[in-house]
Amino acid sequence: MSAPTLNAFLLSQESGGHNADVLATVAALADAAIKINHAIRTGSLDRAFGGSKGTVNADGDAQKELDLYADETFIEAMRHAPIRSVASEERTDPVAINAEAHIALAIDPLDGSSNIDVNVSIGTIFSLLPATGAPDTDPAAFFLQSGNRQLAAGFFIYGPQLALVLTVGSGTHVFVFSQSLGTFVQTRESLTISERTQEFATNASNYRHWDEAVRLYVDDCLKGEDGPRGKNFNMRWIASLVADAYRILMRGGIFLYPGDARPGYGNGRLRLVYEANPIALLIEQAGGRATDSVRAILDITPTSLHQRVPFVFGSAREVERISRYHTEPSTIADRAPLFGNRGLFRA
Numbered sequence: 001m002s003a004p005t006l007n008a009f010l011l012s013q014e015s016g017g018h019n020a021d022v023l024a025t026v027a028a029l030a031d032a033a034i035k036i037n038h039a040i041r042t043g044s045l046d047r048a049f050g051g052s053k054g055t056v057n058a059d060g061d062a063q064k065e066l067d068l069y070a071d072e073t074f075i076e077a078m079r080h081a082p083i084r085s086v087a088s089e090e091r092t093d094p095v096a097i098n099a100e101a102h103i104a105l106a107i108d109p110l111d112g113s114s115n116i117d118v119n120v121s122i123g124t125i126f127s128l129l130p131a132t133g134a135p136d137t138d139p140a141a142f143f144l145q146s147g148n149r150q151l152a153a154g155f156f157i158y159g160p161q162l163a164l165v166l167t168v169g170s171g172t173h174v175f176v177f178s179q180s181l182g183t184f185v186q187t188r189e190s191l192t193i194s195e196r197t198q199e200f201a202t203n204a205s206n207y208r209h210w211d212e213a214v215r216l217y218v219d220d221c222l223k224g225e226d227g228p229r230g231k232n233f234n235m236r237w238i239a240s241l242v243a244d245a246y247r248i249l250m251r252g253g254i255f256l257y258p259g260d261a262r263p264g265y266g267n268g269r270l271r272l273v274y275e276a277n278p279i280a281l282l283i284e285q286a287g288g289r290a291t292d293s294v295r296a297i298l299d300i301t302p303t304s305l306h307q308r309v310p311f312v313f314g315s316a317r318e319v320e321r322i323s324r325y326h327t328e329p330s331t332i333a334d335r336a337p338l339f340g341n342r343g344l345f346r347a
């Protein structure tokens with residue numbers, strides 16, 4: 001039997017009783033992503049997508065042409081979807097769409113902006129949340145719900161292949177766009193992230209700004225076979241969250257963007273509502289874990305739309321281990337003999 005298309009998958013979910021509006025919205029997002037993928041692939045021929053617009057978003061990031069094109073394309077696509085409100089990384093406030101609808105969309109329209117002009121994978125991350133309440137409900141309130149309230153989450157990756165990683169609440173599934181069929185085809189069903197790993201992803205240029213628990217964890221990985229871990233680690237850092245997440249979903253690994261001492265980076269770089277929450281749901285639905293170093297990301301109630309959060313996710317055992325470096329280092333049996341040398345964790 002041939003692999004199901006995205007539409008067939010969504011129909012099967014609908015006949016299983018899943019919220020039809022959620023599924024219709026995923027289909028509309030997929031159509032918009034196909035359009036953006038096409039624009040990226042022909043982009044440099046007719047416009048400079050990597051060029052800066054000279055504007056900044058709510059977080060102070062410089063906006064590139066493609067950030068704004070993607071933002072406008074997704075918002076436009078949502079005007080015909082059963083969506084009440086959209087919150088975008090590129091807009092200070094949510095955009096009202098349809099007052100009768102019961103779903104809110106949080107979106108990072110273009111993730112990995114620093115990779116646009118160097119031809120490295122970029123993507124779109126989305127999160128669907130329930131949006132109920134009186135017509136005069138402040139739309140910002142829809143987005144200040146914890147991540148475990150998400151109805152669906154996913155990301156598109158504009159890489160060598162256009163892929164969609166999706167959860168509608170039961171399992172994490174992968175779809176790849178087929179040029180010949182003109183639609184997404186399911187390539188992985190309910191994937192599982194390996195529990196253990198020997199690969200970490202972090203921007204190590206921030207080493208001197210990290211707190212000591214993070215430095216010790218990375219030091220231990222770097223010491224390889226001769227260190228407390230007793231095994232060699234590989235390192236990858238793509239600087240597109242979607243691409244790092246995709247690799248971790250495919251072959252395991254651990255991702256760290258912790259808070260650090262640089263001004264404005266006390267809670268790291270990634271945004272809770274439209275980056276960490278959807279990635280965390282996808283990772284947890286694949287058997288991995290996602291934390292802010294200690295707390296489960298999905299348990300955190302956001303207090304503002306664009307707030308940042310320290311973000312650690314990936315293979316379950318490794319995420320749990322990092323948490324112990326922060327909270328109970330003396331229980332890390334294989335590391336205990338070295339603590340005395342460092343001083344930080346001396347009881």
Ligand SMILES: O=P(O)(O)OC[C@H]1O[C@](O)(COP(=O)(O)O)[C@@H](O)[C@@H]1O
Nearest residue numbers: 108110111112113114203239240241
């Ligand atoms: O450049 P840094 O500090 O390594 O940060 C890279 C991180 O920033 C991001 O690009 C932030 O996302 P945006 O491009 O959507 O702002 C992530 O995709 C990536 O993980």
Ligand SMILES: [Mg+2]
Nearest residue numbers: 108110111112
């Ligand atoms: Mg992003």
Ligand SMILES: [Mg+2]
Nearest residue numbers: 089108110111
């Ligand atoms: Mg972005």
